[in-house]
Amino acid sequence: MDLDFAAIDPTALALAVAGLIGAGIVKGATGLGYATCALPFLVPAVGLQTAVAAILAPAIATNVGVALGAGHLRETWHRFRTFYLATVPGIGVGIVVLSHLDQALATRSLGIIILLYAALTLGQPALTLQPRTARWLMVPSGIATGMITGLTGSQVMPLLPYMMALGLAPDRLVQAINLSVLICSSALALLLLGTGTVPLILALASLAAVPLALAGVWLGTRLRRHIAPATFRRLMLMVLLGMGLALALR
DSSP: OOOOGGGSOHHHHHHHHHHHHHHHHHHHHHOOOHHHHHHHHHHHHHOHHHHHHHTHHHHHHHHHHHHHHSSOHHHHHHHHHHHHHHHHHHHHHHHHHHHHSOHHHHHHHHHHHHHHHHHHHHHOOOOOOOHHHHHHHHHHHHHHHHHHHHHHSOOOTTHHHHHHTTTOOHHHHHHHHHHHHHHHHHHHHHHHHHTTOSOHHHHHHHHHTHHHHHHHHHHHHHHTTTSOHHHHHHHHHHHHHHHHHHHHTO
16 A cells, blocks of 8 residues: 555645545534545545545544543443454454455445445434344444445444444443444554554554644534534535445446
């Protein structure tokens, strides 16, 4: 995985930087997933493999506060640790598949994931899982979430519908999802670095993107004072639907 900055079109690079900041704004204003919002902007600029690696440090930085600071960390970990641990081998499989899969197909897969994520978040369908079924699906859902994370860099499917179907209180739902995203992002970073898939310059580029992401989050939290979060959320989800469709049709 090589990153040649000189070969990147300035307009595409500007779009990528805007995506890093814009995804932070969306995260701060609405709580939507950082990586899933940023990837549609980065992929056209630098390609899927590079975008997946470049987004890791910002995704970790923007999720750590919500994941660890919501007040139910021990309980959330105890309840979902099987799911979280199951994502790790899935991520390994996803990375292997990504390294051998045609990049156009992998990019279309990301587009489909973004479309599903935006549609689920917009529609808020009344999903329900019985406790016994939820226990049976915990490991397969964790493995599948890990595989899709390794393949596309997006950590939300099937994590989102699985968690939505459990009937969790809103604060518990947000923490459970963000803790999974934090674990998946961290595991993906360690696996990519440990296998030498990510060169040093790309790891440094990912770290350099953290201030852009955090600046976006800060702007997003201030934006909440002036625009209703629900209105902004719907607007951004419509943008994601368009971006996801464009990637799916590439």
